[in-house]
Amino acid sequence: NDGAGPIAGLAWITTDIDGDPRPTPADIGADEYAPASCFPPTDVAVNVLSPTSADVTWTSTGALNYDYEVRTSGAAGSGPTGLAFSGTIAGSPINLLGLSDQTTYTVYVLSNCPGPIASNWSTGVSFTTPCLPVSTLPWTDSFEGATIDNGDPLICYTREIITGTGANTWRTRVTPIRNSIGPRTGTDYMAHSFNANSWLFTPGMQLTGGQTYEFSFWYVHTDAIAGHTLNVGVGSAANAASMSPLGSIVDVVNTTYEKAAYLFTPVSSGVYYFGVQDVSLNTSPWYICTD
Numbered sequence: 549n550d551g552a553g554p555i556a557g558l559a560w561i562t563t564d565i566d567g568d569p570r571p572t573p574a575d576i577g578a579d580e581y582a583p584a585s586c587f588p589p590t591d592v593a594v595n596v597l598s599p600t601s602a603d604v605t606w607t608s609t610g611a612l613n614y615d616y617e618v619r620t621s622g623a624a625g626s627g628p629t630g631l632a633f634s635g636t637i638a639g640s641p642i643n644l645l646g647l648s649d650q651t652t653y654t655v656y657v658l659s660n661c662p663g664p665i666a667s668n669w670s671t672g673v674s675f676t677t678p679c680l681p682v683s684t685l686p687w688t689d690s691f692e693g694a695t696i697d698n699g700d701p702l703i704c705y706t707r708e709i710i711t712g713t714g715a716n717t718w719r720t721r722v723t724p725i726r727n728s729i730g731p732r733t734g735t736d737y738m739a740h741s742f743n744a745n746s747w748l749f750t751p752g753m754q755l756t757g758g759q760t761y762e763f764s765f766w767y768v769h770t771d772a773i774a775g776h777t778l779n780v781g782v783g784s785a786a787n788a789a790s791m792s793p794l795g796s797i798v799d800v801v802n803t804t805y806e807k808a809a810y811l812f813t814p815v816s817s818g819v820y821y822f823g824v825q826d827v828s829l830n831t832s833p834w835y836i837c838t839d
Contacts, residue, residue: 586661588668589614589640594675599649602675604642604657609667611659613638617669624656624669636660650703652676679704681752681819685761690839694720694736701738704751706786706821712744718826725835726770732805732839739837740826742775748838749786752819763822764809767800767838774799775833779825782812786821794822800836 589606596602604616613636621630632653633644647653654674659667693702699720701707707718721739724730731737738748755761769776777798781791794810814820826836 586611586659586663586665586667588659588670589657590670592655592657592670592673594655594673596675596677599678599680600645600647602644602647602677604644604655604673605640606657606670608639609659609661611661611667612664613660614640614657615660615666616642616655616657618644618653618655619672620651620653624658624672647677649677649680679751681754683754685753687753690731690734691720691736691738692734694722696720697722701748706747706749708747708749708786708788710745710747710788710825712741712746716741716744717746718748721837725837727803729768729770729803729835729837731837732766732768734839737837737839739835740776740828741835742828742833743831745825745827745829747788747791747823747825749821749823752786752821755814755817755820757814757816757818760811760813762809762811763794764807765824765838766805766807767797767802767836768805769800769803769833770835770837771833772801772803773833774801775828775830776800776836777827778808778836779827780808780810781823781825782820783823784818784820786823788823788825790821791823791825805839 587609589609591607593605594602615636616634617624617631618633619630620632652674654672656669656672658669661667691702697720700714701718702720709717718738718740720736721730722736725739740746763782767778777796778800779796780794782794783790783792794812797808824838
């Protein structure tokens with residue numbers, strides 16, 4: 549003060565850099581911050597029960613209740629496009645019924661807290677429903693829906709890799725692969741490379757106990773070189789551990805298509821999966837094809 553008069557009080561800025569009101573008197577901070585008090589659910593998980601049902605679970609946040617969305621597309625809260633199911637529930641779990649088979653969904657959950665305050669949406673968890681079992685027999689498939697050369701197995705088929713990679717185990721093919729060998733009929737087929745071991749499982753088949761069924765397929769080798777063995781099995785799940793053997797073809801060398809056929813009589817009615825395993829443990833015998 550230069551003696552000209554009393555010192556005037558300093559004014560303060562009444563809002564912070566975000567436009568939020570500041571307290572009186574103001575502190576020296578540039579941003580007012582209130583810790584979050586309503587948190588999104590954590591550990592969201594989905595257990596797919598069937599082609600049309602699934603359970604969704606999460607760890608409780610102590611909220612009053614929870615909103616959820618199940619979507620085929622779009623972000624949580626983005627509106628009706630892609631929204632398959634939504635609702636409010638007291639707590640975990642959600643039992644989803646009426647799902648479509650062969651469909652990928654993403655589920656989101658948020659907490660509703662006192663206030664009322666809503667949390668952010670949880671991180672989305674995606675899941676895919678399996679195919680409905682084939683119930684009309686006889687059933688034939690020649691892989692004509694493949695469209696992609698060197699692609700993953702068609703939807704409703706399952707591949708289990710024992711050794712090797714996705715690149716040299718069972719793959720879709722739409723052009724001849726070697727020595728002008730390609731599909732038996734149509735344009736599409738499946739092929740398995742050398743130096744790999746994997747199973748290809750059919751869609752589930754609804755079979756009746758006590759009735760005998762034939763499972764058959766056509767197979768060919770691109771070269772008359774021993775080294776591929778085909779194992780055939782059947783089981784109640786599409787995995788190697790569930791397979792019961794139906795037969796084997798050791799050291800396949802035929803360079804024209806031949807038919808393999810196996811009989812199976814289930815003890816009880818249910819859904820069964822047939823599997824074909826190709827085992828090739830060295831780099832010389834090239835490709836096995838099936839159609």
